[in-house]
Amino acid sequence: MSTPNLGRFSDPSILILASLAGGTKHGYAIMEDIETFAGTRPGPGTLYGAIARLEESGLIESLPSEERRRPYRLTAAGITFLREQLSSLGTFAALGLRRLANI
């Protein structure tokens, strides 16, 4: 699968995918979760801009709505994509820490 181009929504998208890695959530729960683990709160417009792109790219899918709220979950492609992105970030973080250890 080719890497989806999420443009300026790349960062919020990773946060949303990481949030959904912890289980299915609807929009507001995703926002709250991101605030808890990342210390930043995406704006509602940005959140849904990223959700729309992730859904379009097939990285997440919606479940039947509960009243007005619609929960989302990761797809298989979304899990692979998130794993790749986090591994790459892990490699980058490890390299940075190794270099810092030599200072």
Added chain:
Amino acid sequence: MSKEKYLLHLYPRIWRARYEEELLAVLESCPLSFIDTIDIILNAIDAHLHPYLGARGMPLQERIILMLRTLRRSLIVLFCAYIGFVLAGLAFQKLTEYDDFVAAARAHSLIGTSFTLVVIGSVLALLAILAGGLPIAFAVVKDALATKRTGRLLLLAVPLLAFAALLGMTQGLGHTVVGNLPKPVAGMYFFGGFLALAVVSTASVCIAVARSTISDDLLRFAIFPSAVATISMLCMLLATIFWGLGLQSAVPQLFSGNDGIMGSSTSGTWLGIIAAMAISTAAAVVSLVRCLASRSAQYSVE
């Protein structure tokens, strides 16, 4: 209607059909701050630039039709933007035809070069619009003949009739009537008439294109010439800005004079032309982005 619901009306219809209720539920869970309002407005603009967002759940055929419709509408808006730019360009041509401006263009390289760039840009944009538009115009004629809808042929004939009316205004009846009017009133008469004819002609062509069956390939083919026309418009806008700045620094007495349209100030006319060109170019850029987004969405589903 709540403020939140009103704000969400800024989003495209397709997007709202898919996400409006959910986003409203989110907005009702937390107070809407000023920053959130700006965030929603910016993302509503983004949703307009990416018309495929929210169409994921649609049946494939419906989705392709939606993208083609978006492509056609965007091309029509781009054509209207081009006509708006041409009208501003005609005002610029009128402004620069006086001997003093011709002499300034010859004496000062910035003024001369930027004027030449406007001329080159106008030729390029015209060729691009003809390359993309003529096949579509032929398709409209073909469709009108095949379906025996002569009304559409009449719509396409409106620009020719408008041109004949313009000639009539300047040489026939208009000459005798206008000849007795004070100069500013006569100027307004021609300016208003010309503008009205341009609007009617453009609207007629757009309606004919909107109502006809045009193949997907022709619409897709028109994207590249549209991109060339848009880039040319952007270059002409920049060149016109530099022309005015060059005139202001090299020949300030000419820039601060009253050689503008209908005796208005030169600087005021120049600013008006810049504003009209900027609005037209912005509309063309937005339309082009929508064209490209709808084309890539079509490729992804086909």
